[in-house]
Amino acid sequence: MRNLFDFLLRFRAWIVFIIYVVLSCILLFSGNPYQRHVYMTSASQVSASVYDVGQSVTGYFHLRSINDDLQRRNAQLESEVIALRSTVNSLRLELSSDSITIAEPLKDFDFILASVINNSITHPHNFITISKGEADGVKPEMGVMDQNGIVGVVDVTGKHYSRIMSLLNPDFRLSCKLKNSDVIGSLVWDGKSPREALLEEIPKQAVYAPGDTIITSGYSAMFPDGIPVATVMSNERTHDDNFFTLRVKLLTDFTKLSTVQLVVSNNRDEIKKLEPNNIK
């Protein structure tokens, strides 16, 4: 017994060292990010309130360029409204008004506005923290976008804060299509630059040109159909014969996120019930 105590006393530093190493490895390899507890993330009450204070200072930094983006988006939407209104009017003249149905892809979706209080682009797996939580109606697996494009998907929710799995995270795959040809591919980040990503699994016969726009496919129920995501930069060499991979430039500027919109899909529960294992 005495020997055992002597042994423990002599090697106590090593024993403590091994305990801490094992503890950190458990934390590191505890697998599925969806199962992680909110207390251990940046969405916990303590860390989120620290970021809230920081955000109250840094939130002003990029206002000028964000304002420019919003103005541009506003102008674009305005011209779209004018074009649509003139189309509606001309159609209304041709047909009786009750037979017109206008496609409204956005009617199944509502939006929640939230401000970003923490954002990382430096790690291989990046996350964003926002200042809206369960109390505001945020639920896991909601899509997140900003004025320029797609941002990510809600990962962990706390009472007043939530963590978003950024598009700059290889665990997040987004179903997208080429705007011109409707060819479906899968958008994933490869960790090289926060401004670029890969569009994988494009069939060999697809036609594209650099500068083509990539939009959401609307297949995942997280995002509405037709939100612009990225533009094509170049072809990437792959080992697969039947598919090719495109390198794309993301439209969202992850270095300057400030306000994001969470997509509330009104049909989400119904779609999820129909496809129990598809949404990942």
Add this chain to the structure above:
Amino acid sequence: MTKSILQFILLYIILVMAQVLVFNRLYLFDTALPLVFIYFIMRLPVTMSLVWVLTLSFLLGFTIDVFSDTLGMNALACTLLAPMRLPVLRLYFPREEDLTNPEPSMRSLGVGVYMKFAISISLLYCILFFTIESFTFFNIGKLILRIIGSSILTFIIIMCIDSLINHQRSEKRL
């Protein structure tokens, strides 16, 4: 004694805040990320028992992990760094009994020795952290670039912090 414990608690809080609010957002040329909070581990007195150094390092890494959503990475890297601290210091400063002040700093070690100590610790930590981080993605070129860029940046900022703290102390004495 109590005064220095309070000073270390303050240093802990300030370094964690500075890391999560400022330095985590500083990402130069998509490669260099300063990991400045390890200054706390460097600053712990050489007379402190290894069990305490390990405990404090683990807690520091864990705190940074919770804030920056890198669960376990910094905790593991800090725990691995803690026992390497003294052997590295002995490499450049063999007679640690000669230290006037048990806390390694630019004043107690001299600028030359402290610079060597700081660059070694920064490099070691960046190697540990970025290697752990790259378990998922493996891209050797980018990994080496990130290690080199980050350790240089970390080293420069640590030297600034240390001279700032020592400067304030010597002013107080006057």
